[in-house]
Structure formats: structure tokens, C-alpha cells
Amino acid sequence: MPDTDADPFRERSAPAFSVRKAILGADFRFDSASAALLQVVETAYAGLPPHRLPVTAPELHIELRLLPRRAAPPGAEPLPVRTQSGAGLLCGVMDASNYVVLAPAQRQALVVTSEDMLDQPYHLRYELVEFAVFTLATRVLGLVPLHGACVGRQGRGVLLLGESGAGKSTLALHSLLHGLDFLAEDAVFVQPDTLLATGVANYLHVQADTLHHVGDQVARHWLDCSPRIHRRSGVEKCEADLRQGPGKLAAAPLDLVGAVFVSAEEAGDADVLLGPVRLGDAVARLRANQSYAATQPGWDRFEQQLIRRGVHELRRGHHPRDAVAALHGLLDGVH
Structure with missing residues (x-):
């Protein structure tokens, strides 16, 4: 001593x-x-x-x-x-x-x-x-710190935002299992001048009662064998190590094509899950959802560029893979 x-x-x-x-x-x-x-x-x-x-x-x-x-x-x-x-x-x-x-x-x-x-x-x-x-x-x-998830493909990414319990982590999981690159599940950091997003893809936290849609046996075994952690909210979640599971981690920062607010509401039309958010509503929702980030020096540049690229809302379909298909379309420029 x-x-x-x-x-x-x-x-x-x-x-x-x-x-x-x-x-x-x-x-x-x-x-x-x-x-x-x-x-x-x-x-x-x-x-x-x-x-x-x-x-x-x-x-x-x-x-x-x-x-x-x-x-x-x-x-x-x-x-x-x-x-x-x-x-x-x-x-x-x-x-x-x-x-x-x-x-x-x-x-x-x-x-x-x-x-x-x-x-x-x-x-x-x-x-x-x-x-x-x-x-x-x-x-x-000088990064903008965001509470959200991010997935993508071929260097392009989409930012997943929403209230706690809306299903961001579940959507990120199914995106990983259905061919999208995984960048982050809980915290995303964006360079405001370029809209390049980075994160730490070490763990995924999902509630056990959301895993019934996971049909792949290898993925299910990976999740079932993961440790359980207790959030301060009292919610128990699986803590799955992404480096040991299926799917692909984003090898480099992703260029954001836009943001998606994940909604817990079911879509009225099962074939149309994704819709645009109007400009004024998009600004208000971004600032309300990211109250800490909105006070940081790079926020204004980040917000202006993200609004230009597009802000959308994604409602639930019959299966999480329907929402993943909508993200594929957004990344392809089809929405």
C-alpha cells in the first residue's frame, strides 16, 4: 500500500x-x-x-x-x-x-x-x-451523442430512434439476423459535418419475451445462453455478445441516409409500415427525443443535414422481418 x-x-x-x-x-x-x-x-x-x-x-x-x-x-x-x-x-x-x-x-x-x-x-x-x-x-x-441504434449496408446506415420500449433493440436484432450490418444498439455517435455514424458493437440488450420471433436455431441458442442483466428500471434483459453471435458488424462508420422513429403502434396497412415525418414535426421530435444531444455544439449542423436526408416513422407489422424489409427499402432509396 x-x-x-x-x-x-x-x-x-x-x-x-x-x-x-x-x-x-x-x-x-x-x-x-x-x-x-x-x-x-x-x-x-x-x-x-x-x-x-x-x-x-x-x-x-x-x-x-x-x-x-x-x-x-x-x-x-x-x-x-x-x-x-x-x-x-x-x-x-x-x-x-x-x-x-x-x-x-x-x-x-x-x-x-x-x-x-x-x-x-x-x-x-x-x-x-x-x-x-x-x-x-x-x-x-466533436461527435453528437445519440441514444438510439444504427444498422446499415454497404457503407450506408439508418439511425433508429424512439421511446424506451418502442422496439429499437428488437428491430436492431432482427436487422442483424436478416442481412444488415450492425453498428450500435444503445448509443450512436455522429460526426455532424459528414453524418458518419460510429458506435461500439459489443453487446445487444433485448428482453427475453421478445425472442419468440427468432426462428434460427443458432441465433436462438446464442441468445438463450447469454447472461441476464437487470437495468435500473427493473427490466431484465439478455446481454448477448455481438462478437460471438451470428450476423455482421459494421466494419467502418456508416453514412446516414436518414433517421427512423420506431413506433410501438401497429400499422393500419400491413404493406405500408414506413412513412415520412413532416418537417416541423421532425425537428420537434428529434429535439424532444435527444434532449442532451440537442444541447451539444454540433447539434444544429447534424439536425439540418439529417432533416435534408429524411426522417421517417416505422410502425409495427406482423413480424419484425417486415420492418427490416422496410429498412432495406430505405437504404436502397425505395420508400
């Missing part, structure tokens, strides 16, 4: 290990004295397509620091992350032993976590490590 009197801020405790990953068009270096924390990084980002954007890719540095185990009840859910900012820093805090501090101007971040969080890999990865990765890349590269 370090001498806390001589080095109270742990400024001289140099990390012993380092790994590098290409994520979201940037080069990340992760340093830590804990091999277990770097294994979390490997589990999250190993084997992903190394997306590159048409900008100079800077190196971003994240240090991960492990603190002793807290005296917390076994299996207790971690506190939710609270965010704060000031003095050029961005912070996400669970408690005194689990927090993230980001300095975008210096392209650096510090992730501090306690040993007991290693028993909560979903929360550790999603709420601390990915928080640091996504926020740092967004701020340094």
Missing part, C-alpha cells in the same frame, strides 16, 4: 499495465496497476472493428484505479451515477470509492472503482468505464 502521508494524492503510484484500443475513431490508452480492471477493458472492447473517421485520430488516456472493497451488502446495487462539472472537468459520481473525472482539454480521464464492483461487471463497464470512453470521445472529437 502507498504511504498516504508522503503521497496523499497518489501522484507517484505509477500504473503497472497498459492496453490500447481503437474506439469511436480515437486511439485510447488505458493504464492501471490492476490487471483485473484492464481485463474489464478487454472484455468490453476486444475484437471490435477499428472504426476511423476522416479526422486526425488523437490519443485519449484513461487511468483506472482500484480501491479496497467497501463494506457493502453482498449483491447490493450500486448507487446511480450523479454528474457534475466545473473548472473544465466533468464528473460522474456513484460514491466516495466509485467515480469518474474527465479533463477533455487534456484528453484524459480517471476512473476510480472499488474491488466489490468487479462483482458487478455490468455496472462497472456501463456506468463507469463506458461513461469515461463515450464522454471523452464525444468532447474531443
Whole structure:
């Protein structure tokens, strides 16, 4: 243990290990004295397509620091992350032993976590490590961060938006199983000047009760054998590793042809699932659906270009593959 009197801020405790990953068009270096924390990084980002954007890719540095185990009840859910900012820093805090501090101007971040969080890999990865990765890349590269999914084909992509429970993840799953390239399921990052979209295609989260339409036995086995995670909302989902499943991950950023709001409503005409959203409605819906992204510097350019390319609404058909067929038509320019 370090001498806390001589080095109270742990400024001289140099990390012993380092790994590098290409994520979201940037080069990340992760340093830590804990091999277990770097294994979390490997589990999250190993084997992903190394997306590159048409900008100079800077190196971003994240240090991960492990603190002793807290005296917390076994299996207790971690506190939710609270965010704060000031003095050029961005912070996400669970408690005194689990927090993230980001300095975008210096392209650096510090992730501090306690040993007991290693028993909560979903929360550790999603709420601390990915928080640091996504926020740092967004701020340094000037990307627009969107809550949504993205699939495509031959370098062209469609952004899938909608309220929670509308079926974005289920549609993304069936798009993967029916020939479309998978870019992201929960978080999409778009370069506002080019509308190139990137993401991290590591895991897919779908509710078990939506899997009855999956007829392919290989795909069903992959999903059935996936671990179950519990979202803070209380919903249980399958966490399927996309790098071990069927289908194809997008090898490069996708050029967005437009956006689709996924609706939980059934279409009145089973042959016409996809329809345009009027200009004024499209602007209002985009801003309401992406309230955080709409405050970011690149939003206006992103919104203007996306509106020009087209915003649509997709209602449900008899089977998810009907919706996938509509996305194929949109990507082909037939809608």
C-alpha cells in the first residue's frame, strides 16, 4: 500500500499495465496497476472493428484505479451515477470509492472503482468505464451523442430512434439476423459535418419475451445462453455478445441516409409500415427525443443535414422481418 502521508494524492503510484484500443475513431490508452480492471477493458472492447473517421485520430488516456472493497451488502446495487462539472472537468459520481473525472482539454480521464464492483461487471463497464470512453470521445472529437441504434449496408446506415420500449433493440436484432450490418444498439455517435455514424458493437440488450420471433436455431441458442442483466428500471434483459453471435458488424462508420422513429403502434396497412415525418414535426421530435444531444455544439449542423436526408416513422407489422424489409427499402432509396 502507498504511504498516504508522503503521497496523499497518489501522484507517484505509477500504473503497472497498459492496453490500447481503437474506439469511436480515437486511439485510447488505458493504464492501471490492476490487471483485473484492464481485463474489464478487454472484455468490453476486444475484437471490435477499428472504426476511423476522416479526422486526425488523437490519443485519449484513461487511468483506472482500484480501491479496497467497501463494506457493502453482498449483491447490493450500486448507487446511480450523479454528474457534475466545473473548472473544465466533468464528473460522474456513484460514491466516495466509485467515480469518474474527465479533463477533455487534456484528453484524459480517471476512473476510480472499488474491488466489490468487479462483482458487478455490468455496472462497472456501463456506468463507469463506458461513461469515461463515450464522454471523452464525444468532447474531443466533436461527435453528437445519440441514444438510439444504427444498422446499415454497404457503407450506408439508418439511425433508429424512439421511446424506451418502442422496439429499437428488437428491430436492431432482427436487422442483424436478416442481412444488415450492425453498428450500435444503445448509443450512436455522429460526426455532424459528414453524418458518419460510429458506435461500439459489443453487446445487444433485448428482453427475453421478445425472442419468440427468432426462428434460427443458432441465433436462438446464442441468445438463450447469454447472461441476464437487470437495468435500473427493473427490466431484465439478455446481454448477448455481438462478437460471438451470428450476423455482421459494421466494419467502418456508416453514412446516414436518414433517421427512423420506431413506433410501438401497429400499422393500419400491413404493406405500408414506413412513412415520412413532416418537417416541423421532425425537428420537434428529434429535439424532444435527444434532449442532451440537442444541447451539444454540433447539434444544429447534424439536425439540418439529417432533416435534408429524411426522417421517417416505422410502425409495427406482423413480424419484425417486415420492418427490416422496410429498412432495406430505405437504404436502397425505395420508400
